[in-house]
């Protein structure tokens with residue numbers, strides 16, 4: 001029988017997340033409850049647990065079960081050139097500013113399996129910026145980071161990604177950037193050479209570098225308002241004066257206490273620029 005919602009389902013996830021934090025130091029206590037509930041029901045189903053208490057017992061006793069649960073709690077969905085107009089706006093509006101710097105640092109926070117960071121690397125190469133750029137691609141999910149670092153994608157998603165690439169103003173053919181093996185594609189190594197893939201939590205870790213652009217897309221939607229504010233604080237600390245922040249199409253800094261430090265730059269595409277004086 002599939003697990004279903006139960007009345008006390010607001011309290012039980014909280015208890016589970018407290019114990020996960022105590023045992024594993026992963027902090028889901030301020031993630032948005034609605035999406036966490038869906039993820040937990042999915043995990044209970046996958047892991048054959050009839051109740052959340054049974055799931056809790058399993059993950060606390062066995063670290064492997066915790067890492068399996070982590071796959072459900074951290075939503076992986078990604079695409080290359082996702083929301084193509086965002087990448088077009090980076091290319092046409094943001095990069096002309098970035099070109100004025102002799103060297104650049106870009107942080108892709110919550111990079112999942114790498115689609116976003118490889119899209120950026122391609123864009124930077126086409127605009128002659130890749131050589132002078134260090135890209136940091138971070139996530140809390142180690143398994144996904146390893147996949148991202150390999151730079152291998154399934155062949156059956158490439159058609160959609162090619163379509164996105166063209167809409168993002170792609171100047172060549174996407175196939176120039178990868179080689180095809182059986183059923184998969186591998187990105188060329190020159191795209192990877194300036195990317196550092198690192199485990200970093202937006203919830204528990206600190207800023208690690210000054211950056212010129214932060215792209216953090218489709219991550220903050222899973223956080224509650226309080227946690228979003230912490231993350232905007234990190235971004236404010238990390239960005240240099242007049243640095244850029246790109247968010248997902250359903251995310252905004254508008255309601256955060258840090259909104260006053262940013263101006264909308266490409267409003268429709270959720271790109272913000274930090275004010276100089278801060």
Ligand SMILES: C[S@@+](CC[C@H](N)C(=O)[O-])C[C@H]1O[C@@H](n2cnc3c(N)ncnc32)[C@H](O)[C@@H]1O
Pocket residue numbers: 074075076077078079082109110111112113115116138139140141144200201202203204216217218219248
């Ligand atoms: C839906 S994916 C977004 C991928 C990509 N940014 C995009 O827009 O296509 C969300 C990613 O955020 C990561 N994530 C969740 N919580 C995080 C945290 N506290 N710190 C860093 N990354 C986190 C997840 O592991 C997942 O890979």
